[in-house]
Amino acid sequence: MTTPWPAEARYLQLVDVTVDLRFRRLILADRSLELPQRVFDLMLLFLGEPHKLHTRATLFDRLWAGTVVEDTNLSQNVWLLRKALGEERKAWIRTVAKSGYVFEPPGPIRWFERLPAASPATRATAPPVVERDTAPEAGLAIDTASPVADASGDTLAARAAEADRSGQAALPTSNPEAERPAARPDRRRRYVGLAAVLALIAVATASLMVWRHAQPRNAGSVALVMVEDGSGSSWPAKLLQQWLAWKLDSLPEANVLREGDVASGIGTAPIDVVFLSSVRSSDDPTKWELHARLIHGGKEERISATGNPADMPALVDSLSRRIVARLLPERAAPWPTLEASADAAQRYEGFARALDRRDWMTASRLGAEIVRLAPRFALVRLQLADALSQLSQATAAREQQRVAAQLLQGSPTEAVASLEARQQAMEIGGAGKALVLYQALVDRYPDKTGYRLKLAELLILAGQYERALTHLADAPGRSEALGVRIAKRLLRAQAYGHLGDPARMRAMALQAQQLARSAGDGWASEQASAWILRGKADDFQDPERKSASAFEQAATLYRLAGDTTGELYASYLARTADPPGPATDAELDVLLARANAGGHRRLEVAILLANADQHSIAGDAESYRSRLLQASATATAAGDPVLMGAVNTRLLNIEILTARFDSADEMARRQRRLDLRGTARLFSDQFAAALALIRGDAQRALDIVEASERLLPQAVPGQRESEALAQIACVRTDLLLSLGRMAEARKALERCRQGERWAVQFYAPAVGSYMELAAGDLPRARALLHQAEASMARMTPDRWLNAIEVARIATRLGELERSERIYAEVLPAVSSVGYTLLTALVLTGKAENAAARGDWENSRRFASEARQAIPDNAWGIVSRLDLLAAIDARQRGDAVAASALAGRLHRRARELGDVVAELESHPLFEPDALDGDCGLAERESLVARTGMRGVRLDWLLGTGDAPRAAVVR
Incomplete structure (x- = not known):
């Protein structure tokens, strides 16, 4: 290939990317990558002829001259090159539908005889480039080792910086010293540094030679990579990907990875890779070709099928069986048949992509349409059950799950067990059995990540937050996929939130956010979820000072990810962070209509509760109660006990405030039957304790509060207690005072004072003032009362309750x-x-x-x-x-x-x-x-x-x- 750069060129530079022509690698601001031969040749072709349409036929002729290869090879190599360039640069390669590709660099391409200096934009942060002594057999490798000195003791980074400072021209004189490879580091130390990226080497190069002699494992990792050419012909491959993913994910021997996991590396564990693609047949445009390229055990195998659109569901089913048999021979059978019409199969792609985006509203709508077309399409029913469950359409979700489980009974034993556990988790009163079933799966197959994450998720839903945190702990010395690490931290954040511990909730969300951000594009939803959790942590800490900023950030990220469900939810949270008023009320009404139309019952109830709270703050008790009754009806119709508990807690508060104590007792009994946990149980128990105290039974009130406290994790020595424990300590202080247990009350008050939540900021000095009054220290009591009054809530009815308590104590102080x-x-x-x-x-x-x-x-x-x-x-x-x-x-x-x-x-x-x-x-x-x-x-x-x-x-x-x-x- 004739190139525009001279034969003596050793390096090419394009913005912040340097191409090493001798060692066939890319040098980026944060990493160095060695490219496989075809991928590097494709890169050079693009660099040599930018801004030109390269047709697929031309690229095949130039890259595989005289060789017969499958059409998907080109798509796979383009995919690998985009991955190598990184998310921020992959747009340089533009796909022209049904034609080919255009390389559109953002700047001029320069050439050098020695390693050029870093560009100004990356000079401050670019790590040193580390020369490798040998290249893998065919590899795309990331080298993240520490700076390595060459024979003279200087680092390449230092030389690059020095060259940049000296103002080297685009055509520097040759410098053999700069071209000499770096001294070889200690091999053991070097391979430890590379452990975190070996998985990407295996996937991108399709070699896996590094792990030919790997020890057998209980649960291996499988990446299912869609290779698309932009022609809109990917629906058969998408169906195959999802059907295959369900099969593998339901087995204990396989952990299915996302493409983002592959791109970011998963440590030292070996992985299998399956590239999937589908195209119209070049011989007969009325037919479709479905291709699978397997990289398994260091060997490559290709499986293909061709047929009419009507044949695709059966061909997808056949290929999925063959792929499972190659990856896991002992799991070749039994499997149920994929039963779907051609029309349903083609519509399925939009449904599956909505699931990928976590756009549950769109997915539930499309899934319902597909089920009507193909009632025995079990995979759609199974995934539709998940989408409906996310929207808190619990009754509908249970029905879809039950039908799917019946249709999938011909699956392996473990898959059937997993289906049964899922079904029990959705049944009213079935959470306990579901936990037992998943715990058994986790105990038997500890390496199966999916089982453990699902168990943790169910434990959180069941209110067993401490058990969930145990299963979400990182195993020492064990490498995990990026997606798993992010998911664990998001689930930990949720658990800590339910436990009333906003500090740890915020810390876990921030960790998840940093991991997702460092992984690049493709993780916007995870970043958005982290923003949501951070905002909720701030809201829990001080709802009077909450800000819409975190939720607006989340809404933007959800929108970029195409997740309309997440965007709607984040927009709702942002609106409720605004001060109450007619404008906010109107905005919530608009969001309420969208949630109702999209069937998002959880959000519908949340918006009704938020709208109710706005009315309560404004002092409109009638509208407050009306909204709560609407929310109660929606939660009951959805069949979701968690939503019912959230609504009933507020209704219980109204019954107490309006002095309907008998009705409040009955509502409290209904709450106990819901078996609430965490902060939901905490707030419900506080109202139940308030009822007991109103009737003068302080001991019963104390028993209720202490039972609630035992459900929360206790702080380890040297660690501050959670906000929930601090708030309970405040209530215990008051109850202990009523019972005359002053010494215990003083200890409880010390724990109360450790909290930072808005309620504690008032309660601690208020109850402290009353304690000093009871002890006879009037000056101290007066000082604390002034502090309490300055910390009164600004929201009603909390402000009214605070004010009444201040006035009661002031009277006894003679004020x-x-x-x-x-x-x-x-x-x-x-x-x-x-x-x-x-x-x-x-x-x-x-x-x-x-x-x-x-x-x-x-x-x-x-x-x-x-x-x-x-x-x-x-x-x-x-x-x-x-x-x-x-x-x-x-x-x-x-x-x-x-x-x-x-x-x-x-x-x-x-x-x-x-x-x-x-x-x-x-x-x-x-x-x-x-x-x-x-x-x-x-x-x-x-x-x-x-x-x-x-x-x-x-x-x-x-x-x-x-x-x-x-x-x-």
Whole structure:
């Protein structure tokens, strides 16, 4: 071939790519690659004749002159060259449909006699180029070794940099020293450095000679590579790829790799490669040729078939059997028959590509159409079940899975076992059996990556997050495909999120993102998923300061990947990060319509919940409840218990806020039947504990919270606890105080203070203030209360709850003006939205403030209104009102009534274990006045045992350190 560069040229340079003509390699900014002969010849042909259409016929004549080769060889070599150039440069080779290729370099091609300097764009980051002493038999190799000095002790990188600094021209003088290969490094150290890229060598060169004597393995890796020429003739090959992938993936002996895994390297493990392609027959355009090129055990084999479109499903089935027999001879049979019409088979390509993009909405629509055309097309039903499950169309997914499992019963035993496990995972109440089945598969076949990842995914869905993390741990000294490493980190991030640990959630998502980004193009969906998880971690940490940035980044990446489902979901998350208002509400309505039309039930419920929360923040309780009921109906129709649990938790909160406690009890029972785990269980349990505490049963509330805490992973020594554990510690502190267990409460408060989540930022100083008040340290209590008030939530109803708690403590500190100001702000808001419990709490607080000022007329009025608003068994409020009634009787001179009321209050407090209420009742009757009960010694012992010297009625009776009507300046 005549070239535009002279015979003395040793190197060619194009932008940041250097071509080493002697050693047939590419030198890039981050790696050095040796190319197989045909691939290198193709590169030189393109470099020598850029911007010219090279027809396929011409390329065959010039590259394989006088040799009869298959048409797919050219496509495979173009694919390999694009892989070698990297994702950012593969566009240099443009495919002209049904014609050939055009090489379109972005700049001029220069030639050199010695290794040129790095380009300015890559000079700072380009690693040194390492000369190899020998080339593999036929190889595309990546050399990532450390800088290697030549005989003079200088590195090639240093020379390149020096040449660049000296301003060498495009035609430098010959420099034998620069051309001399680098000194040979220690072989053992060098091959350790190459371990991470040997898989790519094997795939790209189709040689595998390095591993001819590899030891037998339990589960090998198989890459199924589609080779396409842009002519739109790939549908038979795509069907073959997917049918073959299902077969191999269902067997314990094979781990199926993505093309991205191959391109990025998978360590030292040997892999088999199957190149798949399909083209119209050159002899008869009405027929199709289907080709498979196998690289297995260091040998190459080609299998082909030709037929009419109507013959393709049967030919695909036949070739898949032959390929499985070559790769895994012991698995040649039995296999079910691929039953699909020609029309369904051709439509299948769009469905499969939607699955590749994880575009579940498009896939579910196309899959349903194909199933109608070919009801016995088992592969479509199986994959459609996955898509529907991702959309939380659980009922429809279960039906597709059941039919697919029946049609695929003629599969090997392990494949049938996997199908049964999948089916059980989708059945209501079948998660436990599915976990047992997958655990058995993992125990028997520990090298099967797919089984382990599926088990971890099911464990997360079942709420067994710690077990999931155990299976997602990296095995020491074990090399894994890039896709597996990314998937593990994304699943770990999900598990940590459910465990209420945003810090580790964020860290795992960032690791996955860095791995996906370094792998180049083809991993946009994984990067987007990582952005979603990072955004959710930030949201969990502080929902009041959440930003749309992470979700917008995810939406862009999903859009680039062609994943409309992911883009829609990320757009929804971005919109909910915006401040509530008419515009945001309207945008969510648009997204809701798209989710409904696409059948995305999970997203539909999520949008309804987000929209409901926006209404709640705006104080529109009626719209809030209406949206929740819509979400409940959608979740129930979808048959998804996880969605049902998320909706019911909010509905349970409404029942409590509106003081419908009996209804709330029934809803809490339904929640327990759903067997929620993780943060879903945590929030549900907190509402159940709140119900118990409202009725005065602090011990039962504590039991509920501690049972929830036991489901969360405990921090190892020297490691900070998760946010979920910190939040539980805050709740435990309050409950322990009610039970008079001050020492334990102080320890719990220390754990509470370790949290950084928005709720903890308020709760820790608030409960700390009440603790110091109970202990008698009023200055410390006042300081903490000011801190709590400054950290109150900005969202409703959380802000109202925070404010009411601050006002209650302020009253007991004698800061009545502060308390009254807060109550005056909150009462109109909570009354207008119908939150009866909060209204009753405010009225009770106002009754206490009026009594502390000696205004008993208004105190009675507020107390009466509060009693009318709540059931009699709402101990948390009724006990405070009974205390006021006893003091009212006493100040009116009715000692008998006062003593009777105080005695009844005291007995009930003892029954419930409410030490605070018991201590508060003591000043209202003399020791031993209750038939010898509660004598002076017993009272003193109780105070000494609990340390609650500050639980007195000074704030109400006008004695001690907290005078009545103290004014806050």
